[in-house]
Amino acid sequence: MPNSPNAKTNAPVVSVITPTRDREAMLPHAYRSFARQDLGSCEWIVVDDSERPSTFMQNLGDARVVYRHVPQRMSVGAKRNLAVALARAEVIAHFDDGEYYAPEYLRVMCAQLGERRADFVKLSAFFLYSRVYGQFAWWDLLHKSGLHFHWSPQPMTALNFPVDHRAFADNHSGYGFSYVYTKRLWAAGPFESGSSNEDGEFLQAALERGANLAHFADDIGLCLHVLHAHNATASFPQYLLPEALVARHFPRLAQFVEALGEAPFER
Incomplete structure (x- = not known):
């Protein structure tokens, strides 16, 4: 109950929020990323504006999960705002529905x-995987000049950017899949x-x-940030990585890549 003296004590440490639409194939993996987190008390809030509610989410049966299906697009x-408004924790963390989050992430x-x-x-540098190329990479957003690979739905190209590339x-402030912030900050200026x-x-x-921003390189x-055929924005990693090297950093990677391979190319 909202007015209970124990409400604050029982509140989760972090509220993980996930806006989603037509991503049924990846929601079980998103849940596994949440359920494996090794940080104490967390909740997962999913706001879904798909045409039909998710069968997986409706049958989940986890008291830590709040699933809200909305009939209108x-x-x-707007979905992030609704999710944060529902959140009980003072810390908000984004989990996008197609990304891989390691157990120690939160x-x-x-x-x-x-x-x-x-x-x-947020992360200022991170690992990427392209479903289009079947390739892993690493991108440092703070290094804005020099050799970069252009990742998009089109064939990969190499580009050399000048110093102070406008x-x-x-761009280091974008890529919200790794955002973690206070609910107080959101209340002062929602999405x-x-x-x-x-x-x-x-x-x-x-x-x-x-606001005081802290960022660091992963x-x-x-x-693992995943790119697919319908990403709205391109990515420009500086380093292409072999799968064997990436697997050392992501012990459960094989299971995740297998799930991606079985999932359709969703938007």
Whole structure:
């Protein structure tokens, strides 16, 4: 009950939020990423505007999971806002429905949030996997010039960007799959509901209000960002990685890649 004296004590440490649509094939894997987290008390809030509710989510039977199916189409920003409004924790973490999150992901991200006294933490460099190319890579968003590989639904190309490449000036603030922040920060400026870049604009607006951002490079395998044939934005990793090397960082990688192979190319 909201007014119970134990409500605050029983509240989760982190509320994980996932906006989704037509991703039934990947929701079981998203749940496994959540369920394997080694950080104490967490909840998972899924807002789904698919035409029909998810059979998997409806039959899940996990008290830590809140599943909200909405009959009308909503933007990603609007679904994020609804999910955060439902959240009981003071810390919000994004779990996108097609990404791989290692068991220690939330623990490490929350430690960074606390140790650096930040309002917001995200990855400034991360591992990627392209379903189009069947290739792994690593992208450091803070290194904006030099050799980059252009990853999109089209054939891969190599590009050499000049120093102070303007197109990459603010790209380190985007890629919201690794966002972790306080609910207080969100309350001061929620996501824009109709934007095509709701993640980046949300963080930029927070920085303009004086929010303290902490970011760091993932060089241990906290998360794997997955690109598919219908990604809205391109990616530009600097390093292509062999699968054998990546597998050292992601012990459960084989199971995840197998699940991807069986899932359709969803948007």
